[in-house]
Amino acid sequence: MRWKRTSGIISAVVGMFVLTIPGALAPPALAQTAAAPPIPELGPPADKRPAPAKPVPAKKLFGAKTRGAALKARAIGYYSRGCLSGGQWLPVDGPAWQAMRLSRNRNWGHPVLVDLVKRLATEAKAAGDWPGLLVGDLTQPRGGPMLTGHASHQVGLDADIWLTPMPDRRFTYTERERVSAVSMLKNTLEVNEKVFTPNVVALIKRAASFKEVERIGVNPAIKLALCRAAGGDKPWLGKIQGWRGHHYHMHIRIKCPPGSDSCRSQGKPKGTSCAVAEKWYADTKAWMEKPKTRPKTKKKRKKRKPKPPLTLADLPQACRDVLAADDLGGPEPIKNVLLPEAKPGRLSAAIAVPRPTPAMRPLEILRRSQAQ
Numbered sequence: 372m373r374w375k376r377t378s379g380i381i382s383a384v385v386g387m388f389v390l391t392i393p394g395a396l397a398p399p400a401l402a403q404t405a406a407a408p409p410i411p412e413l414g415p416p417a418d419k420r421p422a423p424a425k426p427v428p429a430k431k432l433f434g435a436k437t438r439g440a441a442l443k444a445r446a447i448g449y450y451s452r453g454c455l456s457g458g459q460w461l462p463v464d465g466p467a468w469q470a471m472r473l474s475r476n477r478n479w480g481h482p483v484l485v486d487l488v489k490r491l492a493t494e495a496k497a498a499g500d501w502p503g504l505l506v507g508d509l510t511q512p513r514g515g516p517m518l519t520g521h522a523s524h525q526v527g528l529d530a531d532i533w534l535t536p537m538p539d540r541r542f543t544y545t546e547r548e549r550v551s552a553v554s555m556l557k558n559t560l561e562v563n564e565k566v567f568t569p570n571v572v573a574l575i576k577r578a579a580s581f582k583e584v585e586r587i588g589v590n591p592a593i594k595l596a597l598c599r600a601a602g603g604d605k606p607w608l609g610k611i612q613g614w615r616g617h618h619y620h621m622h623i624r625i626k627c628p629p630g631s632d633s634c635r636s637q638g639k640p641k642g643t644s645c646a647v648a649e650k651w652y653a654d655t656k657a658w659m660e661k662p663k664t665r666p667k668t669k670k671k672r673k674k675r676k677p678k679p680p681l682t683l684a685d686l687p688q689a690c691r692d693v694l695a696a697d698d699l700g701g702p703e704p705i706k707n708v709l710l711p712e713a714k715p716g717r718l719s720a721a722i723a724v725p726r727p728t729p730a731m732r733p734l735e736i737l738r739r740s741q742a743q
Contacts, residue, residue, distance in 0.1 A: 428680035429690075433515030437476060438698035440513050444482050446526040446627055446634040447514075447689045452681065453634070454690040455514030455527035457699070459485045461506065467492035468504040469537055471547045477517075480509040481527035483628040487583055488530055500573040503537030505552070506530065507620055513693050516681045523624075526634060530623045532578070534571055552619035555593055560656060562596040572600045578623055579607040586640040588614035588622035591651050598645035612640050613651060633687055 433454065444457035458479040463470040468488065470478040480488075488506060495501035508531045510524045511517060523529055533552040542550065555571065557563040575597060579587055589597070591613030601608060614622065627634035683691060 426682040426684065428516070429683050429686060430516035430518050430680060432683060432694055433511055433513055434518040436511065436513045436694070438512050439479060440693045440696035441699045442693065442696050444628075444630065445689075446481050446528050446631040447693065448526055448633065448687040449635045450523040450526055450529060450624065450637065452685065453514065453526040453687060454693045455479070455481060455510060455512075455525075456689070456693050456696075457482075458510070458512055458514065458527050460512075461485050461488060461509060464541065465489060465492065467496040467502075467537075468506050469542055469547070470506045471533070471542075471550070472507065473544065473547050475508065477508040477511055477524070478506065479512045479514075479527065480530065481625075481628055481631075483583060484509065484528055484530060484625055487581055487623075487625060488532075491532075491578055491581070495574055495577055498573075498577075500570055500577065501536060502539065505533040505535055505537050507533055507552075512699075515686070515690065515693075528625045528627070528634075531620045532623060533620045534566075534574070535619070536570075554618045556590065556618045559659065560592055560652060562592055567593070567596060569600070572597060575611065575621055576601075576607050578621065579610040581625075583625045583628070584610060584623060585626045585637060586610050586612050586624050588612050588617050588624070590614070590616065590618040591648065591655075593618065594643075595645075595648040595652055598648050604645045608645065609643050610640060612643055613648060633689060 439458035439460065440456050442456040444459070445455075447453045447456060459482045461468075461470060461478040461480065463473060463478065488504070488509075492501075492504040492506075496503055508521065508524060508529075510527045510529065514525045514527050516525060521529075534555055535553045553566050555562050555567045575587065575589070578584060587610055589611060594611055594613040597611060598604070598608060624637065627636045683694070
C-alpha cells in the first residue's frame with residue numbers, strides 16, 4: 372500500500388514537470404504557440420494595374436482663376452516659369468487706351484507694369500505722337516502658365532502693345548474680339564511705310580525710354596527700320612531686340628520690380644546693335660535669293676515629342692500660396708464694364724454704355740443704354 376501511494380505521488384510530480392516543458396508529449400505542429408505569417412496576396416499583373424494619376428497641368432489651375440491673389444504685389448520666378456501675387460487689373464478703357472481680347476481676361480499685371488502702360492498711353496497722346504494704345508495681353512489674374520498662347524507673360528511683367536493706332540471711338544465687345552492688328556511688314560525684309568510711320572518710331576522710342584523697361588521685342592525687319600530711321604545706334608535702340616513674329620505689336624518686358632526678391636530678371640539684352648540688324652538683313656536676303664535644290668532622297672524627320680506641360684511642382688514654391696489665396700476685390704472683368712451688342716456676330720458702331728456704379732444692376736445699365 373505504501374509503495375502504491377508513493378508511486379502515485381511520483382507520477383503526479385513527473386506529470387506536472389512534463390507539462391511545463393514546451394512541446395513535450397505533443398506533435399511538432401501543435402508545439403508552436405505563434406501563428407504562421409499569412410501568405411501575401413498577389414496583385415494584378417503589371418499590364419492590368421491602373422496607371423498612376425498624372426499631375427494636373429499648372430495652366431489649368433491658373434487659367435481657372437478669375438481674380439488676382441489678395442497678397443502683397445510680387446513677381447515670382449522667371450518670365451516663362453512663375454506666377455504673380457497681388458496682380459492689378461488694367462481697366463478695359465482709359466483716357467488713352469482700350470484693352471483688347473477681353474474674353475481672355477489677361478489685362479492683369481504687376482502694379483508697376485500697369486502704371487507703365489497707363490503712362491505710356493497718356494504721355495504719347497499728350498505729346499501728339501499717338502492717339503491711344505490698343506493693349507493686347509498682359510497676364511492672367513495670378514499669372515502662371517496660360518491655357519493658350521504665350522510661354523512667357525507668367526509673372527506680370529510683360530505687355531503686348533499693338534502698333535495699330537486706337538480709333539477715335541470706343542470699340543464694342545465683339546470688335547475687341549475680332550478686329551486684327553495691322554502688320555507693319557511689306558515683306559520678310561521690309562516694313563510697309565504706309566503703316567510704319569514716324570509716329571510708330573516715336574511710340575517705340577518713348578516706350579524704350581522708361582527706366583523700368585528692360586527690353587522690347589519687335590520683328591527683325593522693324594528693328595532694322597528703327598535703326599535706319601534713327602540714323603544708327605542710339606542708347607534707346609539698345610533695348611530693342613529683333614524677335615521672330617512680333618510684326619504687328621511690340622512686346623514690352625520690364626525689370627523685376629522692388630519687393631520681388633524671388634523674381635529673376637533676364638538681364639541686359641545682347642546683340643541689339645544696328646550692325647547686327649544689318650547683318651540679319653544681308654544674311655536673310657542671301658538665303659532667300661539662293662537657288663533651292665531638292666534633295667534626291669527625302670529623309671524622314673523624326674517627330675519630336677511635345678514637351679510635357681508645366682505642373683505646379685515645376686514652379687516656385689510660393690506659387691502654391693498664390694493659388695490658395697483669397698480673391699482680390701475690384702470690378703468684375705468684362706461683364707459689368709462692357710455689354711455685348713445685340714448681334715454678337717456683327718461688327719457695329721460702338722455703343723455708349725454708362726459706367727456702372729455699385730448701386731447699378733446690369734439690367735439698369737442695359738435700360739439706360741437703350742434709352743440713349
